[in-house]
Amino acid sequence: MARPRIVVVGAGFAGFTAARELGKLSRGGAEIVVLNPTDYFLYLPLLPEVAAGILEPRRVTVSLQAALPGVRQILGEADGFDLRQRTVTYRDPEGRAGSIGYHRLVIAAGSVNKLLPVPGVTKYAHGFRGIPEALYLRDHVTRQIELAADARTEQEQRARCTFVVVGAGYTGTEVAAQGVLFTRALTAHRPELRDRVRWILLDTAERVLPSLDRRLADASDRVLRERGVEVLLRTSVKEATEDGVHLSTGDFVPTRSLIWCVGVRPDPLVTAAGLPLREGRIVVDEYLTVPGHPDVYVIGDAAAVPDLTRPGEITGMTAQHAVRQGAVAAKNIAASYGTGRRRPYKHHDLGFVVDLGGFDSAANPLGVPVKGFPAKVVTRGYHLLSMPGNRVRVAADWLLDAVLPRQGVQLGLVPGESVPLDSASPEEQTSGSSV
Numbered sequence: 565m566a567r568p569r570i571v572v573v574g575a576g577f578a579g580f581t582a583a584r585e586l587g588k589l590s591r592g593g594a595e596i597v598v599l600n601p602t603d604y605f606l607y608l609p610l611l612p613e614v615a616a617g618i619l620e621p622r623r624v625t626v627s628l629q630a631a632l633p634g635v636r637q638i639l640g641e642a643d644g645f646d647l648r649q650r651t652v653t654y655r656d657p658e659g660r661a662g663s664i665g666y667h668r669l670v671i672a673a674g675s676v677n678k679l680l681p682v683p684g685v686t687k688y689a690h691g692f693r694g695i696p697e698a699l700y701l702r703d704h705v706t707r708q709i710e711l712a713a714d715a716r717t718e719q720e721q722r723a724r725c726t727f728v729v730v731g732a733g734y735t736g737t738e739v740a741a742q743g744v745l746f747t748r749a750l751t752a753h754r755p756e757l758r759d760r761v762r763w764i765l766l767d768t769a770e771r772v773l774p775s776l777d778r779r780l781a782d783a784s785d786r787v788l789r790e791r792g793v794e795v796l797l798r799t800s801v802k803e804a805t806e807d808g809v810h811l812s813t814g815d816f817v818p819t820r821s822l823i824w825c826v827g828v829r830p831d832p833l834v835t836a837a838g839l840p841l842r843e844g845r846i847v848v849d850e851y852l853t854v855p856g857h858p859d860v861y862v863i864g865d866a867a868a869v870p871d872l873t874r875p876g877e878i879t880g881m882t883a884q885h886a887v888r889q890g891a892v893a894a895k896n897i898a899a900s901y902g903t904g905r906r907r908p909y910k911h912h913d914l915g916f917v918v919d920l921g922g923f924d925s926a927a928n929p930l931g932v933p934v935k936g937f938p939a940k941v942v943t944r945g946y947h948l949l950s951m952p953g954n955r956v957r958v959a960a961d962w963l964l965d966a967v968l969p970r971q972g973v974q975l976g977l978v979p980g981e982s983v984p985l986d987s988a989s990p991e992e993q994t995s996g997s998s999v
Contacts, residue, residue: 567593567594567595568593568594568595568667568668568901569594569595569597569664569665569666569667569668570586570590570594570595570596570597570666570667570668570669570670570897571597571599571652571664571666571668571669571670572586572596572597572598572599572670572672573599573600573642573652573669573670573671573672573673573833574599574600574642574671574672574673574674574831574864574866575598575600575602575604575605575628575672576605576606576608576672576674576864576865576886577608577864577883577886577887577890578672578674578863578864578865578866578886578887578889578890578893579598579600579670579672579674579863579864579890580605580628580631580632580890580952581886581887581890581891581894582670582672582861582863582890582891582893582894583596583598583632583635583894584631584632584635584890584894584952585890585891585894585895586635586894586897586898587632587633587634587635589894589895589898589903589904590898592634593901594901595636596632596634596635596636597635597636597637597638597664597666598628598632598635598636598637598638599638599640599642599652599654599664600628600637600638600639600640601639601640601641601657602639603627603628603629603637603639604625604626604627604628605625605626605628605631605952606624606625606694606695607624607625607626607947607950607951607952607954608624608693608883609883609919609947609950610623610624610947610958611624611692611694611695611698612692612698612735612738612739612741612742612919613742613919614695614698614699614702615692615697615698615699615701615702615705615739615742615743615746616702616742616743616745616746616921616970617702617746617749617970617971617972618742618961618962618965618970619958619961619962620961621695621698621699622954622957623954623957623958623961624695624954624958625695625954626951626952626953626954627953630953631952631953638654638656638662638664639656639657640654640655640656640657640662641654641655642654642673642833642836643655643833643836644836645669645671645836645837645838647669647837647838647857647860649665650665650666650667650669650859651663651664651665651666652664652666652669666859667859668859668860668861668897668900669859669860669861670861670862670863670893670897671833671834671837671846671860671861671862671863671866671867672862672863672864672866672886672890673830673831673833673834673864673865673866674831674864674865674866675693675828675829675830675831675865675866675881676693676828676829676830676831676832677691677693677824677826677828677829677985677986678826678827678828678829679829679985679986680826682800682801682802682803682804683802683803683804684803684804684805685801685804685822685824685985686984686985686986687804688804688805688806688822689730689804689822689823689824689985690704690822690823690824690980690983690984690985691824691825691983691985692735692739692823692824692825693828696978696982696983697978697983699975699977699978700978700979700980700982700983701739701823702746702975703974703975703976703977703978704821704980705727705743705746705747705750705821706750706972706973706974707974708724708725708727708820708821709724709725709747709750709751709754709757709761709972710974711724712724712725712757712760713754713756713757719818721757721760722760722762722818723807723808723818723819723820724820725747725757725760725761725762726761726762726763726764726808726817726818726819726820726821727743727747727761727762727763727764727819727821727823728764728766728801728809728817728819728821728822728823729743729763729764729765729766729823729825730766730767730800730801730822730823730824730825730826731767731824731825731826731827732765732766732767732769732771732772732773732774732795732797733767733773733774733775733825733826733827734773734916734918735825736765736767736823736825736826737765737772737773737784737788737918737920738918738919738920738921739823739825740763740765740788740793741784741787741788741791741793741919741920741921741924742919742920742921743763744761744763744788744791744792744793744921745791745921745922746970747761747763748761749969749970749972750972752969761792762792762794763792763793763794764793764794764796764817765788765793765794765795765796766795766796766797766799766800766801766811767796767797767799768797768798768799768800769797769798770797770798771785771797772784772785772788772795772797773785773918773926775916776916776918776926776928777928777933779933779935780918780926780927780928780933780934780935781926783926783935783936784918784920784926784935787920787924788920796811796813799811799812799813800812801822804822809822824985828865828881829844830844830845830865830866830881831865831866833866834846834862834866837860839854839857840855841868842868842878843868843878845862845865845866845867845868845878846862846866846867846868847868848861848862848867848868848869848870849870850869850870850872850908850909850910851896851906851907851908851909852867852869852889852892852893852896852909853896858900859900861893861896861897863886863889863890863893864881864885864886864889864890865881865886867889869885869889869909871911872908872909872910873910873911873912879909879911884911884913884914884916885911888909888911889909892907892909895907913931914929914930915927915928915929915930915931915932916928917929917939917942917943917946917947918943919940919943919944923936923937923940924936924937924939924940925939925940925942925943925944926939927939927942927943927946929942929946944962
């Protein structure tokens with residue numbers, strides 16, 4: 565290798581930020597390579613709006629070639645690491661094997677859906693981790709409303725009009741909040757179904773958005789209930805079947821729609837490195853390097869990063885941490901080549917934003933709780949500032965949605981068997997939008 569080669573595995577929030585910063589810092593002095601299954605960076609916080617028909621899917625995808633000038637892209641999925649030989653092996657989209665050597669390695673593999681040992685869930689539930697799942701959900705919800713209009717029995721109609729979202733964290737709350745508005749638009753010309761649509765949001769926690777400020781969580785809960793969402797707390801799914809779900813309360817809910825938003829787990833790729841793990845994540849020091857392997861950096865959901873603000877704990881799996889760790893890792897890699905100095909990863913929480921659809925949001929930027937329309941302004945402003953591209957297109961879609969009715973049609977691009985829960989797209993986790 566004629567010049568230092570830095571390989572970044574994964575182009576979610578952590579990997580994308582690391583590659584972008586490395587490109588700026590190296591100024592062509594190093595070869596920056598990104599290995600990723602897709603040719604785009606996915607802005608996950610806006611995925612619920614794709615599922616609800618507000619945004620077109622390309623609005624939340626940013627071309628890696630366009631956004632990372634000077635960075636080489638390899639389209640493929642990593643499947644192994646040889647830390648002694650300093651190589652990464654991968655498979656390209658056509659199944660062909662490949663490998664690449666490195667001087668510095670950044671593992672930013674991201675996360676996948678968290679699975680729980682609940683009978684029937686992997687067969688009948690669908691996750692919410694990438695573009696395929698969002699497109700499938702949009703088609704599925706539309707299809708259920710259309711089939712409900714011609715249902716043979718009242719029981720079938722009610723089942724098709726019932727949508728169950730499991731997990732009242734950031735993703736689940738936003739999916740339910742946007743979903744109820746979407747089905748309201750779909751039934752605008754089907755008055756016989758308007759009173760039949762039922763959205764249920766359930767969680768084992770004592771309140772929705774348990775990690776958010778109590779006042780904002782309560783305000784979000786109130787918005788959901790006012791829209792007709794049934795919020796079932798301290799409740800879990802005991803079994804999923806073709807006809808519906810059995811709840812821990814003993815109730816059975818007839819439904820054809822089970823949306824799984826219970827959280828995420830690190831991508832199984834992290835085990836391929838053969839490195840020490842903590843809570844399924846690779847152990848790193850405060851400089852984001854693997855002990856004993858100073859040339860290997862791990863960031864984002866794949867890394868168990870010590871939280872210097874809370875000794876003994878590790879940082880959460882959020883976009884906020886992923887972005888900042890990506891920037892720190894890039895600077896520390898540059899420091900290893902004599903540019904700048906190493907610095908430990910230490911964060912200060914800037915708050916969170918949750919989009920509840922319509923004119924409602926909840927946010928606590930810099931710890932200041934905001935709700936309602938002012939929070940909506942903060943939320944959308946934050947997203948436009950955070951997106952590395954497509955800002956004008958996103959803003960245009962928002963404007964059009966505010967003045968025009970949504971198009972409730974099926975595209976049929978993603979069949980259900982293409983998005984099984986146990987193999988959802990391994991994109992970077994947002995766990996809600998972090999400021």
